[in-house]
Amino acid sequence: MSLKYARAVFAAFRMTYLSLVMDSFFIFATLLMPLIYALIAFGILRDKGAHYGIYVAIGSGLAGLWSTLLFGSGNAITSERWTGTLENIAALPTPLWVIVFGKTLASTLQSLLSMMVSYLLGWLVFGYPLTIAQLPEFFGVLFFGILSFVALGLMLAPAFLLNPQIQQFQNAMEYPVYILCGFLFPVALLPFWTTPLSYVLSPFWTARALQSAAGGTLTLDQLAFDGAMILALGVIYLGIAALLFRVVLRKARVDATLGLQ
Amino acid sequence: MLSPPPSVLLMQRLWINVQLFSQGAVLSYRALFAWLRPATFIASMIFFPLGQIMFFTLLGIYATGAQNASFFLLGNAMQITASSGIFGVTMAIGGERWAGTLMYLFGSPANRLAIFTGRAAVHILNGFVEVLLGLAWGWLLGWVDFSRTDPLALGLTILIATFSTAALGLLLGCLGLITLNIMFINNLIYFLLLLFSGANVPVSSLPQWMQYISWALPLTRGIQAAREIVSGAHVSQVANLLAGELAIGMMYLAVGYLLFRFFEMEAKRRGTLEAF
Numbered sequence: 117m118s119l120k121y122a123r124a125v126f127a128a129f130r131m132t133y134l135s136l137v138m139d140s141f142f143i144f145a146t147l148l149m150p151l152i153y154a155l156i157a158f159g160i161l162r163d164k165g166a167h168y169g170i171y172v173a174i175g176s177g178l179a180g181l182w183s184t185l186l187f188g189s190g191n192a193i194t195s196e197r198w199t200g201t202l203e204n205i206a207a208l209p210t211p212l213w214v215i216v217f218g219k220t221l222a223s224t225l226q227s228l229l230s231m232m233v234s235y236l237l238g239w240l241v242f243g244y245p246l247t248i249a250q251l252p253e254f255f256g257v258l259f260f261g262i263l264s265f266v267a268l269g270l271m272l273a274p275a276f277l278l279n280p281q282i283q284q285f286q287n288a289m290e291y292p293v294y295i296l297c298g299f300l301f302p303v304a305l306l307p308f309w310t311t312p313l314s315y316v317l318s319p320f321w322t323a324r325a326l327q328s329a330a331g332g333t334l335t336l337d338q339l340a341f342d343g344a345m346i347l348a349l350g351v352i353y354l355g356i357a358a359l360l361f362r363v364v365l366r367k368a369r370v371d372a373t374l375g376l377q
Numbered sequence: 378m379l380s381p382p383p384s385v386l387l388m389q390r391l392w393i394n395v396q397l398f399s400q401g402a403v404l405s406y407r408a409l410f411a412w413l414r415p416a417t418f419i420a421s422m423i424f425f426p427l428g429q430i431m432f433f434t435l436l437g438i439y440a441t442g443a444q445n446a447s448f449f450l451l452g453n454a455m456q457i458t459a460s461s462g463i464f465g466v467t468m469a470i471g472g473e474r475w476a477g478t479l480m481y482l483f484g485s486p487a488n489r490l491a492i493f494t495g496r497a498a499v500h501i502l503n504g505f506v507e508v509l510l511g512l513a514w515g516w517l518l519g520w521v522d523f524s525r526t527d528p529l530a531l532g533l534t535i536l537i538a539t540f541s542t543a544a545l546g547l548l549l550g551c552l553g554l555i556t557l558n559i560m561f562i563n564n565l566i567y568f569l570l571l572l573f574s575g576a577n578v579p580v581s582s583l584p585q586w587m588q589y590i591s592w593a594l595p596l597t598r599g600i601q602a603a604r605e606i607v608s609g610a611h612v613s614q615v616a617n618l619l620a621g622e623l624a625i626g627m628m629y630l631a632v633g634y635l636l637f638r639f640f641e642m643e644a645k646r647r648g649t650l651e652a653f
Contacts (some may be wrong), residue, residue: 140561152568156433159578160440288420291428301439 124210128218136188136226145187150180155239157300159246169244170330173234175299178323179263180230182293189269190222190286193277193364194218206368213270213361220269224262232310249332253339257329260343261322264350268318271353275361278367297323318349396493401495406503422507426457430511433577434520447484450577451607454511455600458539458550459546461504462497462595463567466546469496470637471553479554483641493637494630496550497543504539525609534606537619538599541626542570545595554636554640575600595629598622 137141154176161168193216196202206212238244248254276286296303296313297320303311314320325342328334430453437449454624470493482492515521523531549566553559553579571577573587574596580588591597599622602615612619 140558141564144561144564148565156572156577157436159572160433160436162582164440174384195420195444274446285420285424288428291425291432295432295435301436305435305439376450 117242120168121210121214124214124354125218125221128180128215129222131291132192132219132222133226136223140251142188142223142226145183146180146229147229149232149323150176150234151237152181155235158238158242161300167245167331169238169242170246171327171352172300173244173246174231174326174330175235175323177228177231178281178297178299178319178326179294180234181224181227183290184223184227184230185220185265185269186272186289186293187288188227189216189220189266190276192219192223192269192273194273197277203368206365211361212365213357216270216273216361217266219366220266220273224266224269228262242307248330250329250334253334254326254329257322257325257339257343257346259347260350261318262328264318264322264353266344267350267357270357271360274364277364293317293319296320299323309375315345317351318346318353321345321349383406383514388509394488397487397491399497400497401440401492402498405463405472405496406499422462422503423510426454426460426507428513429457430454430514433571437577447490447515447607448604449572449577450515450520450607451512451604452574452600453571454508454515455538455603456536456571456574456576456596457511458504458535459509459542459567459596461507462539462542462546463549463570464546464563465503466497466543467550467563469500469552470512470547470550471559474554479644483645489638489641490634493547493634497547500546501536501539501543504543505535508535508539521607523607525575526607527612530606530612530615531603533612534599534615534619537622538596538628539605540546541595541599541622541629544626544629544633548629548636551633551636551640554637554644570594570596573597593625595622595625598625 134239157172157176158169161172168262193202193212196205205215208215234247239246294300295306296310298314299319303314303320306314321342325334325339325346328338328342380386423568430450433453434446434449441448473482475546508601512521516523545566549559549562552562556562573580573583573591573594575591576596580591580601583591598618602618602622605615605618607613
């Protein structure tokens with residue numbers, strides 16, 4: 117990526133981050149909602165033992181991460197359409213995906229607060245020993261997991277723009293991902309036919325590896341496999357995103373239907 | 378010209394208010410969903426509630442075993458009424474400001490109580506149906522057994538809980554007349570109900586200060602009554618809970634209506650009717 121793209125990414129990141137910090141809905145999604153989920157989960161899982169505290173902290177944090185991504189990245193382009201600025205951004209010499217990348221990065225990084233809040237709640241309020249057994253592996257998985265989340269966000273943004281029918285299911289897409297990715301309970305509880313759906317979601321592999329690393333059961337084989345799945349799915353999401361962005365720009369330049377709802 | 382007798386005038390006025398209530402109820406509901414496509418309606422009314430019910434019931438099954446599935450299913454199916462009662466009703470009231478119709482509403486001589494309560498009427502019906510759908514999903518998945526349930530008692534419980542939740546929605550809707558952060562408030566209250574109402578965590582296991590809040594909220598008594606009725610209790614055995622739920626709803630309705638009138642007076646006095 118050339119320097120001018122890096123500057124555009126940073127500018128989009130900075131402006132989005134500043135506006136998100138002041139956006140009450142995002143404050144709710146990144147801070148309060150994971151907190152409430154964590155409180156409920158701690159309440160339900162209290163008899164499972166103190167070692168489940170870290171699973172709740174990670175799961176609630178990932179739930180907040182997904183919700184923020186769903187609404188933050190999902191609306192990254194659509195919100196421009198609502199405010200009438202989409203045509204201007206599409207006409208810039210800077211590619212549209214570069215700007216969306218900066219915006220997605222901002223919402224994803226802000227949503228990391230979710231995990232920190234859930235962690236602090238379990239530690240300070242409930243007094244759970246929230247130790248992470250394999251710290252380097254945990255942060256390694258978290259780093260690549262976030263990159264994969266960003267790639268997922270890049271895919272959602274043009275998908276929502278191109279197909280309003282999908283965006284209408286935005287609210288309804290929160291819980292199925294919590295369930296399919298096993299954020300707070302294992303996917304083994306689900307019917308067998310849902311397993312392939314879990315496998316194509318990178319948050320599933322991220323949650324699995326993070327929970328294993330926290331519990332100290334992450335073997336080298338699992339790390340390699342889960343890591344490869346996270347990266348491979350991230351690349352696939354990016355490929356689909358690239359395709360969708362081309363369609364978006366085609367609509368802008370050929371069909372002139374970009375701003376239409 | 379002779380004026381009609383007072384009794385006829387009273388009946389005329391009553392008829393006008395009934396029309397105002399019923400037409401306001403239907404039109405505000407249609408207005409809320411008219412701009413949405415059927416897919417959005419289905420997503421909000423079927424898929425979102427189903428996702429929530431499944432998530433928390435599965436979490437409950439994982440934590441406490443399949444034998445407790447009905448506890449979580451009933452709690453969350455009942456709590457689903459808040460999606461209509463909180464989000465729907467709040468937007469039906471607060472949406473007047475966004476739609477630019479508030480000044481016409483407050484400028485009209487129409488009975489304010491009929492306008493105010495009319496905004497919640499269809500959402501109560503909507504919430505009732507949502508709870509039934511949630512229960513039907515639970516029954517299909519084998520998470521609840523209705524063999525000992527008195528259907529009329531359960532229906533009454535759902536109706537009262539839906540009413541009291543919609544009353545809270547009316548109160549929150551009034552806040553939408555003076556704040557831009559209504560979606561924040563809506564979401565916060567909706568999710569706090571998940572925690573405080575006993576839908577997922579038994580109220581008795583919450584810290585004492587949280588229990589005080591729980592019993593001051595709608596749904597808490599309704600959920601408990603629904604669980605007892607499904608376990609085979611007669612309606613007379615849960616009468617106290619239902620009366621309490623109804624009283625809580627009436628209280629929120631009264632406070633909401635007073636706020637509605639207060640905000641109307643303040644907005645007119647300050648000239649901030651549609652100030653953003």
